[in-house]
Amino acid sequence: MRPVRFNINPKEANIANSIMMGELPDGHLGDGFFATKLSDVVGLARKNSIWPLPFATSCCGIEFMATMASHYDLARFGSERVGFSPRQCDLLMVMGTIAKKMGPVLRQVYLQMAEPRWVIAVGACASSGGIFDTYSVLQGIDQVIPVDVYVPGCPPRPEAIIDGVLRIQDLVQNESLRRRNTEQYAALLNSYGIE
Amino acid sequence: MALTNEIVKQKLSDKFGDQLTNWEEPYGMLTFTAPKELNLKVLQFLYDDETLKFQFLTDLCAVHYPERKGEEIAMVYTVHNLADNLRIRFKVYTDAEKTEVYTVSALYEAANWMERETYDFYGVHFIGHPNLKRIMNVDEMNYFPQRKEYPLEDQTRIDKDDEMFGRGGSIS
Numbered sequence: 001m002r003p004v005r006f007n008i009n010p011k012e013a014n015i016a017n018s019i020m021m022g023e024l025p026d027g028h029l030g031d032g033f034f035a036t037k038l039s040d041v042v043g044l045a046r047k048n049s050i051w052p053l054p055f056a057t058s059c060c061g062i063e064f065m066a067t068m069a070s071h072y073d074l075a076r077f078g079s080e081r082v083g084f085s086p087r088q089c090d091l092l093m094v095m096g097t098i099a100k101k102m103g104p105v106l107r108q109v110y111l112q113m114a115e116p117r118w119v120i121a122v123g124a125c126a127s128s129g130g131i132f133d134t135y136s137v138l139q140g141i142d143q144v145i146p147v148d149v150y151v152p153g154c155p156p157r158p159e160a161i162i163d164g165v166l167r168i169q170d171l172v173q174n175e176s177l178r179r180r181n182t183e184q185y186a187a188l189l190n191s192y193g194i195e
Numbered sequence: 196m197a198l199t200n201e202i203v204k205q206k207l208s209d210k211f212g213d214q215l216t217n218w219e220e221p222y223g224m225l226t227f228t229a230p231k232e233l234n235l236k237v238l239q240f241l242y243d244d245e246t247l248k249f250q251f252l253t254d255l256c257a258v259h260y261p262e263r264k265g266e267e268i269a270m271v272y273t274v275h276n277l278a279d280n281l282r283i284r285f286k287v288y289t290d291a292e293k294t295e296v297y298t299v300s301a302l303y304e305a306a307n308w309m310e311r312e313t314y315d316f317y318g319v320h321f322i323g324h325p326n327l328k329r330i331m332n333v334d335e336m337n338y339f340p341q342r343k344e345y346p347l348e349d350q351t352r353i354d355k356d357d358e359m360f361g362r363g364g365s366i367s
Binding site: 100101129133134135136139 | 333
């Protein structure tokens with residue numbers, strides 16, 4: 001028999017290790033009521049109900065299909081309803097190689113999204129052009145739209161995509177309610193040529 | 196009797212004589228070269244002839260040979276006889292500055308987009324093509340990417356580490 005090196009002291013499965021309770025925001029808890037800041041409540045509500053728009057172009061799109069499937073279920077984190085209309089979605093997930101001919105199309109999709117909107121670049125090709133350093137591939141979607149989270153990998157494992165979505169959830173939870181009206185945000189959009 | 200390379204070669208030589216040159220059979224596939232004015236005539240003959248009947252255009256592409264001065268761009272037509280299952284290759288050569296070849300899209304519908312792709316990547320101008328414009332690259336591109344003088348990489352990147360790519364750097 002082969003000598004076993006791993007898992008020689010297996011731990012029993014303990015349900016307490018598999019469940020994580022969500023954190024209650026700071027506030028005053030009373031009998032039948034809970035008083036907290038509006039931004040905390042709004043952040044909590046927004047982060048657990050993100051509606052993603054999968055802009056899946058190539059291989060990373062297949063990994064996203066695996067992420068949405070039952071084994072790695074992204075719907076656990078509130079992204080149950082994926083929409084394909086940018087007017088109804090919060091998170092633009094760009095997964096796959098974007099060619100230079102596709103850049104304006106991606107920009108149009110981004111422009112049609114309503115505030116607040118977030119963008120996640122999944123995979124090496126969306127983040128930086130990936131291995132396709134050629135005349136026809138856009139070297140990163142941040143040349144046309146502002147990106148919030150980059151998920152590296154070629155393709156990234158479903159756990160990595162879920163990690164990217166969790167980081168987006170952190171950003172969503174901690175975002176100030178006034179951020180989209182500030183001058184810095186307007187300056188950021190102007191740097192991409194978006195009014 | 197079944198169509199073979201010898202029968203094809205005999206019939207072509209009877210019709211066109213020694214205008215067709217450079218007969219080869221790499222891996223069993225008959226290949227020959229013609230002057231570029233004859234490309235449509237040869238393909239029309241291959242299409243119409245009763246025994247030859249090469250009525251399926253498999254592929255149409257261009258190759259850039261920078262070392263052949265005066266005839267750098269080669270157009271390669273691959274036609275197939277579906278009844279007898281025989282495929283032949285036919286090449287014409289043209290100049291790099293004045294790349295003009297007659298279109299075959301009147302004979303084969305498939306050649307329409309394939310010639311647009313060849314124009315897009317090699318700059319071959321097809322005389323008589325109904326809609327010769329770029330098909331796969333960005334419309335504003337002003338050069339022909341697959342010619343050998345242009346590099347593959349995107350030239351707008353500023354953050355590439357030359358050492359990692361084997362160019363210059365501190366090692367070589």
